[in-house]
Amino acid sequence: MNTNVNQDVDVTVVGAGPVGLVLAAELALSGATVQVLERRAEPDESMKAQSINMPTAEALDRRGLLPAAEKVQREILERVGSFARTVGDRTPGEGRRAPAPRFTGHFAGMVLDADLVDWSDPDLVAHTAADGARMVPQRELEALLADHVARLGVPVRRGVEVTALEDTGDGVLVGTTAGTVRTGWLVGCDGGHSAVRRLAGIDFPGTDPELTGYQAVVDIADPEKLANGWAWSPEGVYRYGPQPGRVATVEFDGPPADVPHARLRSRERTPMAPVTLEELQTSLRRVSGTDVTLTALRATPTRWTDNTRQAAAYRSGRVLLAGDAAHVHPPFGGQGLNLGAGDAMNLGWKLGAVVAGWAPEGLLDTYDAERRPVGAWVLDWTRAQIGVLRGDAKSAALRGIMADLLSTRAGTTYAVKKISGVDQRIDLPGDHPLVGRFVPDLWLRDGSRLVDHGHGGGFLLLDRTPDGAFARLAAPWAGRVSSVSDGHATPAGVLVRPDGVVAWASDTTDVAGLESALHRWTGAPSPSPEHEPVR
Numbered sequence: 001m002n003t004n005v006n007q008d009v010d011v012t013v014v015g016a017g018p019v020g021l022v023l024a025a026e027l028a029l030s031g032a033t034v035q036v037l038e039r040r041a042e043p044d045e046s047m048k049a050q051s052i053n054m055p056t057a058e059a060l061d062r063r064g065l066l067p068a069a070e071k072v073q074r075e076i077l078e079r080v081g082s083f084a085r086t087v088g089d090r091t092p093g094e095g096r097r098a099p100a101p102r103f104t105g106h107f108a109g110m111v112l113d114a115d116l117v118d119w120s121d122p123d124l125v126a127h128t129a130a131d132g133a134r135m136v137p138q139r140e141l142e143a144l145l146a147d148h149v150a151r152l153g154v155p156v157r158r159g160v161e162v163t164a165l166e167d168t169g170d171g172v173l174v175g176t177t178a179g180t181v182r183t184g185w186l187v188g189c190d191g192g193h194s195a196v197r198r199l200a201g202i203d204f205p206g207t208d209p210e211l212t213g214y215q216a217v218v219d220i221a222d223p224e225k226l227a228n229g230w231a232w233s234p235e236g237v238y239r240y241g242p243q244p245g246r247v248a249t250v251e252f253d254g255p256p257a258d259v260p261h262a263r264l265r266s267r268e269r270t271p272m273a274p275v276t277l278e279e280l281q282t283s284l285r286r287v288s289g290t291d292v293t294l295t296a297l298r299a300t301p302t303r304w305t306d307n308t309r310q311a312a313a314y315r316s317g318r319v320l321l322a323g324d325a326a327h328v329h330p331p332f333g334g335q336g337l338n339l340g341a342g343d344a345m346n347l348g349w350k351l352g353a354v355v356a357g358w359a360p361e362g363l364l365d366t367y368d369a370e371r372r373p374v375g376a377w378v379l380d381w382t383r384a385q386i387g388v389l390r391g392d393a394k395s396a397a398l399r400g401i402m403a404d405l406l407s408t409r410a411g412t413t414y415a416v417k418k419i420s421g422v423d424q425r426i427d428l429p430g431d432h433p434l435v436g437r438f439v440p441d442l443w444l445r446d447g448s449r450l451v452d453h454g455h456g457g458g459f460l461l462l463d464r465t466p467d468g469a470f471a472r473l474a475a476p477w478a479g480r481v482s483s484v485s486d487g488h489a490t491p492a493g494v495l496v497r498p499d500g501v502v503a504w505a506s507d508t509t510d511v512a513g514l515e516s517a518l519h520r521w522t523g524a525p526s527p528s529p530e531h532e533p534v535r
Contacts, residue, residue, distance in 0.1 A: 007179070007182055009034060010027070010185065011027050011033070011034045011035075011183060011184060012185070013035070014187065014190045015036070015188065015189035015323070016142075016146075016158070017044070017323070018138060018142055019324075019343065020036055020322075020323070021036070021142065021149050022344035022345060023322060024149050025063070025148050025152055026344065027351060028152040031352065031356055032356070035154065036154060036155070036156040038156060038157065038159075039190070039195075040159070041159040044142075046301070046302045048302065049138040049338075050137045050334060051135050051136065052134060052334065052337060053420050053421040054420045054422050055342055056338045056341045056342070057130035057133040057134055057136075058127065058130050059500060060144075062455070062500055063455055063457075068144050069133035069136050069141075069144065072140045072144070073135045074132075076135045104416050106230070106332075106333070107333075107402065107419075108384075108385040112412050112416055116407070116408070116409050116412040117413050121417065123423045124416070129441040138337055159177075162176050162195045163176060163177060163195075165196070165199045167318050167319055171183060171184050171318065172185065172186040184318070187321070187351070188200070188320070188321045188322070188325040191323070191324045192325070194325035196321065197326075200319045202316055204311055206307070206310060207383070209254075210252060211250055211253075211306050211386070212250075212251050212255060213251075215249075216248075216275065216280055216301030217299035217301075218245050218280065218296065218298060218301075219294065220245060220294055221293040221295050223240070223292075225292045226238075227240065227288075228240055231288070232396075233287055233289055235287045235391065236250050247284060249284050250287070251283060252389075277296070280297075281294040304331055305330075306329075306382075306383075307329075308382065310372070310376060311325070311326045314371065314372065315367065315368055320367070322343035323336075323343055324340060326371075330382040330383075330385065330386055332382050333381075335381065336378075339378050342371065343367075349457065350363050358523035370427075374424065388402055426501055428501070428503065430513070430517075432491070432504075439460075439496045439502050442494065445487055454496070457498050459480055459522055460482055460495070461474050461481050461496075462496075463493055464485075464491070464493065466488045471483035471485055474518060476525030477523075477525050480523070492507055493505065493509075493514060495517050495518070495521070503517050
């Protein structure tokens with residue numbers, strides 16, 4: 001364990017979960033000096049998100065990590081397939097589905113039928129290249145990202161806790177258990193109980209919890225007593241599968257009694273008292289109405305609530321927040337992991353640009369402006385699922401209506417698009433339908449895709465003009481913009497930000513529009529470019 005902190009760096013990231021690691025990698029690719037501080041001595045082995053959405057998978061793809069993520073999914077599917085075969089002769093429980101060829105997910109325990117999805121929907125068709133990397137659990141994702149930041153030379157200091165901070169105007173003094181750190185910028189990616197958020201004095205308004213949930217992987221003496229999939233009872237909801245031994249319960253009898261109210265101002269993913277086998281068995285028996293017997297824990301279980309909050313500000317001077325430090329909510333659908341990864345991708349290149357000096361600090365204001373609406377939507381999406389999950393008669397009636405809607409092609413397609421993230425859009429200037437969207441799978445004549453040319457970070461410019469007009473115009477920005485020529489086709493030009501968002505696009509030779517977008521997003525051109533565009 002390395003606890004020797006660097007005393008003077010451009011950016012210090014607090015938290016070595018997926019959000020902190022993604023952010024650190026993006027900062028390193030931008031040329032900033034960065035270190036990660038993590039209070040845990042070892043990686044967190046508890047159960048968390050079991051999948052990622054399309055923007056997260058595509059973020060891995062853009063950095064050359066897609067093959068590693070696809071390998072993880074293949075291994076997961078093999079385990080799920082093995083489990084499905086062992087229960088194939090049993091009566092299906094509510095929500096049971098055979099392993100589907102495409103990832104769909106669920107809404108409040110109602111599994112979305114892949115056969116009902118309109119896979120010809122333009123938004124879904126535009127994002128398929130990373131389909132093989134969606135079922136990547138958080139633990140495996142952290143390991144993959146840890147290797148990524150190690151290759152980039154980013155130090156991760158474990159066993160180091162932040163205890164104080166002072167924004168001096170030109171930097172931040174950070175008190176830690178390993179000494180004082182002087183850093184240009186401090187980013188809290190340290191979860192729902194964020195010390196950075198608390199020390200920075202940033203408010204965390206929201207709604208208090210009403211339930212207690214558990215999830216774990218266990219050995220079960222008599223699994224035949226449980227329905228496969230999601231099942232409701234007067235006492236709550238439980239789920240068995242899709243992986244061997246995986247169980248989850250939800251009880252609407254209030255938050256955990258042993259967790260002080262102060263800790264419930266975040267999603268309770270790291271409880272004060274470890275979850276015991278007896279506690280988990282009691283919950284599962286109560287909710288399932290059976291005397292099922294659990295014999296062993298095979299993964300560190302988690303206890304959580306529906307506490308839902310969003311930081312009053314994502315930035316205070318030179319202190320910023322990302323991931324659960326900025327927003328917490330129930331974990332249904334693994335939306336928190338994906339929301340945090342999106343924060344990190346959005347903030348990474350912007351903070352890197354400010355550190356490099358080619359962008360003003362005002363660029364950081366767009367981080368809060370762009371990510372806050374996405375966060376607010378996720379909070380409401382998960383709140384709605386809690387409303388549908390309750391065991392009372394009103395919620396049961398609402399669940400029936402939602403089940404009807406989700407049994408239709410339009411309803412299922414709508415939900416899958418929302419869960420997958422393919423229809424996310426940022427409000428950016430420009431009339432082209434691609435502007436503000438995540439860049440689709442743009443295949444080039446040589447068989448590559450546009451994103452294959454962006455593994456090193458930076459902006460990507462696709463130039464399909466007959467005479468290379470766009471690439472010539474962007475030449476003075478060559479150190480920040482990589483131009484890729486692809487002959488004459490539509491769209492004629494696309495400028496993609498490092499976070500995968502389309503900043504500008506045109507079906508014509510709109511040189512003036514491109515020049516405006518370059519100045520807006522990539523700063524002033526260099527007098528004499530030092531680097532040639534990447535082809």
